[in-house]
Amino acid sequence: xxxxxxxxxxxxxxxxxxxxxxxxxxxxxxxxxxxxxxxxxxxxxxxxxxxxxxxxxxxxxxxxx
Amino acid sequence: xxxxxxxxxxxxxxxxxxxxxxxxxxxxxxxxxxxxxxxxxxxxxxxxxxxxxxxxxxxxxxxxxxxxxxxxxxxxxxxxxxxxxxxxxxxxxxxxxxxxxxxxxxxxxxxxxxxxxxxxxxxxxxxxxxxxxxxxxxxxxxxxxxxxxxxxxxxxxxxxxxxxxxxxxxxxxxxxxxxxxxxxxxxxxxxxxxxxxxxxxxxxxxxxxxxxxxxxxxxxxxxxxxxxxxxxxxxxxxxxxxxxxxxxxxxxxxxxxxxxxxxxxxxxxxxxxxxxxxxxxxxxxxxxxxxxxxxxxxxxxxxxxxxxxxxxxxxxxxxxxxxxxxxxxxxxxxxxxxxxxxxxxxxxxxxxxxxxxxxxxxxxxxxxxxxxxxxxxxxxxxxxxxxxxxxxxxxxxx
Numbered sequence: 001x002x003x004x005x006x007x008x009x010x011x012x013x014x015x016x017x018x019x020x021x022x023x024x025x026x027x028x029x030x031x032x033x034x035x036x037x038x039x040x041x042x043x044x045x046x047x048x049x050x051x052x053x054x055x056x057x058x059x060x061x062x063x064x065x
Numbered sequence: 066x067x068x069x070x071x072x073x074x075x076x077x078x079x080x081x082x083x084x085x086x087x088x089x090x091x092x093x094x095x096x097x098x099x100x101x102x103x104x105x106x107x108x109x110x111x112x113x114x115x116x117x118x119x120x121x122x123x124x125x126x127x128x129x130x131x132x133x134x135x136x137x138x139x140x141x142x143x144x145x146x147x148x149x150x151x152x153x154x155x156x157x158x159x160x161x162x163x164x165x166x167x168x169x170x171x172x173x174x175x176x177x178x179x180x181x182x183x184x185x186x187x188x189x190x191x192x193x194x195x196x197x198x199x200x201x202x203x204x205x206x207x208x209x210x211x212x213x214x215x216x217x218x219x220x221x222x223x224x225x226x227x228x229x230x231x232x233x234x235x236x237x238x239x240x241x242x243x244x245x246x247x248x249x250x251x252x253x254x255x256x257x258x259x260x261x262x263x264x265x266x267x268x269x270x271x272x273x274x275x276x277x278x279x280x281x282x283x284x285x286x287x288x289x290x291x292x293x294x295x296x297x298x299x300x301x302x303x304x305x306x307x308x309x310x311x312x313x314x315x316x317x318x319x320x321x322x323x324x325x326x327x328x329x330x331x332x333x334x335x336x337x338x339x340x341x342x343x344x345x346x347x348x349x350x351x352x353x354x355x356x357x358x359x360x361x362x363x364x365x366x367x368x369x370x371x372x373x374x375x376x377x378x379x380x381x382x383x384x385x386x387x388x389x390x391x392x393x394x395x396x397x398x399x400x401x402x403x404x405x406x407x408x409x410x411x412x413x414x415x416x417x418x419x420x421x422x423x424x425x426x427x428x429x430x431x432x433x434x435x436x437x438x439x440x441x442x443x444x445x446x447x448x449x450x451x452x453x454x455x456x457x458x459x460x461x462x463x
Contacts (some may be wrong), residue, residue, distance in 0.1 A: 010298075017192075018194075019297070020302075055195060056305075056374065057229050059195070060200070061154075062198055062270050064259055065149055
């Protein structure tokens with residue numbers, strides 16, 4: 001059985017710094033999970049994709065509406 | 066029929082994109098930014114096309130089917146009030162609610178005392194723009210959203226839920242609208258994606274124009290820092306909303322960052338240095354930006370001429386289009402120039418003469434797209450829009 005893939009730990013953004021495309025950084029959310037039994041990279045990717053929807057929401061409120 | 070429409074679409078697409086590349090297509094493309102005009106033509110009120118985007122879509126499709134236009138914006142009455150009401154946004158005046166049923170929707174500036182961003186909040190915005198928007202700005206501009214620390218409410222939760230779902234529904238509906246324009250009338254979608262400058266965001270949505278003027282005089286370094294903080298986010302939005310095929314340009318709504326709304330010094334020291342890198346980044350991704358240059362931008366055309374060749378399409382409103390062509394035409398496609406006042410109050414033969422003069426003066430080497438100077442609202446006469454279309458088809462053949 002293949003070992004679950006572990007995502008490389010990215011450097012957390014500086015306090016107060018939230019880069020484009022991010023509302024709740026993965027580095028913050030990751031700490032809330034128990035040790036993962038499966039594909040951590042998959043969880044990270046989907047978290048960031050959905051988090052990006054919230055980012056899109058607030059920025060389109062100010063940009064488009 | 067479907068094959069004919071696909072053939073027509075292909076012709077129009079090629080014509081439109083060729084002109085935007087500043088080359089010579091088979092004839093001058095027509096790409097009117099028709100807003101509430103579509104309501105007039107299709108028999109709707111402004112209230113109807115603003116409150117129900119499906120009515121706006123249907124009205125746009127009817128115009129596209131009946132006029133020989135190469136491209137249109139899928140919905141130029143883009144401020145869907147169903148969404149803004151779901152969020153509870155305070156800065157909209159809506160036809161049929163705040164305005165008469167036949168007045169186009171308006172933005173309401175905050176009063177100087179009641180700005181959506183206070184003068185001592187520049188540092189908070191700069192440190193975390195996204196956090197500031199969620200935690201400070203949105204609670205101020207919405208009747209329903211509560212700031213962190215305030216007691217939560219049912220209406221607060223619903224504002225986020227309904228706002229998010231409504232935005233998703235609306236954005237997804239554009240996909241169907243673009244496809245129907247193509248399939249039903251062979252019409253190209255004029256733009257894809259959204260771009261605004263940081264200084265315009267500060268003026269329009271955060272400080273208000275008058276407060277920003279004070280800030281430019283009294284704390285220009287803060288204003289510049291705020292623009293620099295906003296720029297990566299606005300660039301990210303532009304790049305991620307842009308046409309992945311790199312054919313259609315991003316719409317850049319240029320509001321009040323020209324002289325004399327701001328001084329030449331502020332344009333040179335704050336606006337242009339923070340805007341230019343954004344435009345260069347978008348071009349690096351292969352996407353053009355359509356400068357929808359409302360107002361007069363003559364003093365700044367030389368700066369725009371610094372941009373990479375072909376990276377923008379310059380839409381002319383109140384500038385002298387012949388002067389714009391002289392300064393920018395060797396590098397960029399030009400569009401616009403038919404005054405909205407002429408379309409509203411003139412006679413068809415006057416519109417025809419204007420179109421012919423523009424075509425003769427600006428379009429002979431290609432790189433020109435026929436359009437009105439600014440968005441066409443419900444005061445434009447149908448016969449004048451026909452005259453603009455027919456004149457371009459008659460005179461604008463290469």
